[in-house]
Amino acid sequence: MKSKIALAFQKCKREKRPALITYTVAGDNNIQNSIKIMNAISRYADILELGFPHNTPIADGGQIQSSTHRALKNGIKLNNVFQIVKKFKKNNPNKPVILMGYYNLIYQIGEKKFLINCKKSGVDGCIVVDYPFPENKNFAEKCRKKSINFIQLISPTTSKDRMRKIIRISHDMVYYISMLSTTGGKLKVSAKKILQNYNKIRRINPKKNVVIGFGITDKTIVALKSAQGLVCGSFLCKTISNSLKMGHNPAEKLSKVVYNLKNKIL
Amino acid sequence: MSLKIRKGVPLIDQHDKNFMYGGKFGGNFIPETLKKPIDDLTKLFSKLRVDKKFLRERDYYFKNYVGAPTPFIKLENLTEHLGGAQIYAKVVSEANGGAHKIYNATVHCLIAKKAGKKFIIGDTGAGYAGKMLSMAAKKFGLKCKIFMGAKDIKRQRPNVEAIKKNGATIVPVTSGSQTLVDAVSECMRYWVANNDTTNLCVGSTVGPNIFVKICAWSTAQISRELIKQVKDEFGKIPKKMKLLNCVGGGSSAMGFWNEFMDTDAELIGIEAGGPKKSKLHAAPLTNDSKIGILHGAAQYVIQDKEGQIGTTESISAGLDYPGISPLHCFLKDAKRAKYTTASDEDALKAYQIVSRLENISPSLEPSHAFAEAIKIAPNLKSSDIIIVNSCGDSLKDKDIIKKKLGTYTR
DSSP states (O other), X not given: OOOHHHHHHHHHHHTTSOEEEEEEETTSSOHHHHHHHHHHHTTTOSEEEEEOOOSSOSSOOHHHHHHHHHHHHTTOOHHHHHHHHHHHHHHOTTSOEEEEEOHHHHHHHOHHHHHHHHHHHTOOEEEETTOOTTTTHHHHHHHHHTTXXXXXXXXTTOOHHHHHXXXXXXXXXXXXXXXXXXXXXXXXXXXXXXXXXXXXXXXHOTTSEEEEESSXXXXXXXXXXXXXXXXXXXXXXXXXXXXXXXXXXXXHHXXXXXXXXXXXXX | OOOOOOTTSOGGGOBOTTSEETTTXXXXXXXXXXXXXXXXXXXXXXXXXXXXXXXXXXXXXXXXXXXXXXXXXXXXXXHHHHTSSEEEEEOGGGSTTSBTHHHHHHHHHHHHHHTTOOEEEEEESSSHHHHHHHHHHHHHTOEEEEEEEHHHHHHTHXXXXXXXXXXXXXXXXXXXXXXXXXXXXXXXXHHHHHTTTEEEEOSSSOSSHHHHHHHHHHHTHHHHHHHHHHHHHHSSOOSSEEEEEEOSSOHHHHHHHGGGTTSSOEEEEEEEOOSTXXXXXXXXXXXXXXXXXXXXXXXXXXXXXXXOBOOOOOSOGGGOOSOOOHHHHHHHHTTSEEEEEEOHHHHHHHHHHHHHHSSOOBOHHHHHHHHHHHHHGGGSOTTOEEEEEOOBBGGGGHHHHHHHHSOOOO
């Protein structure tokens, strides 16, 4: 049976457009709003990434750090993250949700229990920022056995040989980091160059769904729309920060922003 | 289950294929983007550490730039005052710049030159790692950026001034607790974004495996000198000898102990116990913290049940860190070293006693180790030898000491 993530890519392919993947932090700025935000943006997003907050992130830029900080300040726990997914999935059973975060939280609860909770709440995949190949091989296999996608990352520093190995063991989705940067950095490489690298990965196995993330905003998304999927994260976290500052409803604001992003890549 | 340390193999090399010590400490828990730069650095270092020309270069700079060997002295007055064990100090604070951080900084700059990099970055807590890196960077013609917690910038002013004077940029880190833990995170984030042009010097024996290795390999100079000095003094390595060292990240203790690993020397690490009434101790080994992942490595780390890293509190910025080197975790579990704590108050008192009685004036970090010496020495015999690594000078702490004690004397 095909995974919901694979089905989402299939649908986008039929519609000849890239998948729009959003990233927000679970519990930003509280549990209720987080669910409202997910419900609102899921009308336009094809796959939802949900960050589970960690207070010592080594690859997140300022925007995501702010979101994480807000969520943790409001006392968000890993259990709440699973509750958020469960509630969201009740109304949106077919919309894929990917959890993204740092390994220590998984390590503390235990890989097995983490995956049981993923399964129970309806999580479709996970990305672990600080758990690279080949160290992640066992965990990735455990995910596969539970029909949960483990999403491998590839970066501009990844060698061709390593790319091949990563692609070979990857599941339905591979994440290409557009440039040397933490999340939310300004796009410092041309779209052309990013797509050149991206296509190198695609050629290794054209059947794999490869998405591009880091530095994607309403300004940069158009130039990259030939990719199979585009992840927008910091730009959304920034929108939440701004709307909270202005006293606006973050869910409404985000819904508009994601609608706008979607329109740009149709 | 107790872990085993193999004899005759450098401690830094006793890891498995996943770079884990004892199967559970260390490793490389890093973003994909850092895989290649860390791989490159690992390969380069493994070549350089057996390259005779490079070793000659290292030794040349250790001798002529750092100033090797640093003195090994008997603390006659302190010994008499306490009336028990014979107390000695290895005065590493006599090294150029005033602390052991110069060894790691020098080696990283030499490596950066070999790698053809023009920029070097580093984290700092007490400001020593930053000061030394900025010094060495200047010496070797590298541009340098130092990441430092905003709280530490305020409390370690003399070192901040020194960093600036050396022409390095200080990047104040205002996230989280605004101390060393956040400085290391921010520095790593910067490296994620700039590793094509920039080398990273992690300031202690923490972080991804290669940084643990390079740092411990560099500070090992301390015990290479000491083992010779001990043999000169006693004719052999004394049977009952204790090597006392403060432990934050653990770089000075690793260097102080390295050559004594296969001897009978007793190794005692002293963690920061924090203020007496506080519970926010930076003492993951003494307090039996759980293993967790911090800054790319598995280690005993102060954290909550979920895995959020805990805050710490210590008078000593250099020890104010929730994690600890994977090497020390390994030594603890293998029962090769013992760990205990000294409180802020005990450290301050030790600073006062040593500064009053002796010609040295230890900074608040080694004052933690002196506090333990002062505690145990009276109950030992004169045939017992205690050696304390005096790895920093109190001058950098003069503001804190003045505030706490009213006056500062050196």
